[in-house]
Amino acid sequence: MCEIKEINKRYIDYATYNIWANNRLITDLTLLNDKLLYKEFVGSFPTICATVKHIWYAETIWLSRLKGDGNGAEAVTSFSGDNKALFSQWQATSKNFKEFTETVDLEKEIQFESKGDNFSIPSREIIQTVFNHGSFHRGQVVMMLRQLDVAKIQQTDYIEWVREKARGNI
Structure with a gap:
């Protein structure tokens, strides 16, 4: 029984890391001119905003599937708010x-x-995949930011979260 609780704790930690990393990226993105979030790049998704929506979309549909609520994609596919609302919705989904x-x-x-x-x-494999997926695409956003000559970008790597947690900063 103790072993199962330790495994659950690891997944909860990974979910906590996911929120931390998303929030760090959101903090950096809110400092930019909104027009930069729509600058086109060659990549998996054409813009930073499209990449963020994709991460949010994946979290949304997989959470809905895990809960047995269908795919739940309508909140994302019909979204028409501004960037602040987008970030807020993404944060709520991650929470x-x-x-x-x-x-x-x-x-x-x-x-x-x-x-x-x-x-x-199994649920655990879906959960891990969703969080890994978010890490992958956050990395793509960082590369887009670098192409925009944004020099100051907070670390969102898992190991940085582990360090910050060990230092008592989170």
Whole structure:
């Protein structure tokens, strides 16, 4: 039983890290002229804003699937607010994801259909994939910021979160 609680704690820590990293990136993005968030780049997504929406979209649909609420993508696909509202919605979703992670049975199999195929994956694997996915795309946003000559960008790496946590800064 103790081993299961330790495993759950690790996933909760990863959810906490995800919020921390998202918030750091959001802090940096709010310092920019909004027009820069729509400058086009060659990459997975054409703009910083599109990349952020994609991260939010992934968190949203997977949280909905984990909860058994369908894919829940409408909040993201119909979003028409400004950047401040976008960041706020993304932060709320990340917080809800963490709260869900605190109570979920990590071994519960989640069934879903994608592109005509049916899948069954344990909750823990979906949760880990979503947080890894966010890290990947936050890295892409950092590369876009560097191309915009933004020099001051906060670290969002997991190891930096571990360091800050050990120092008592978070």
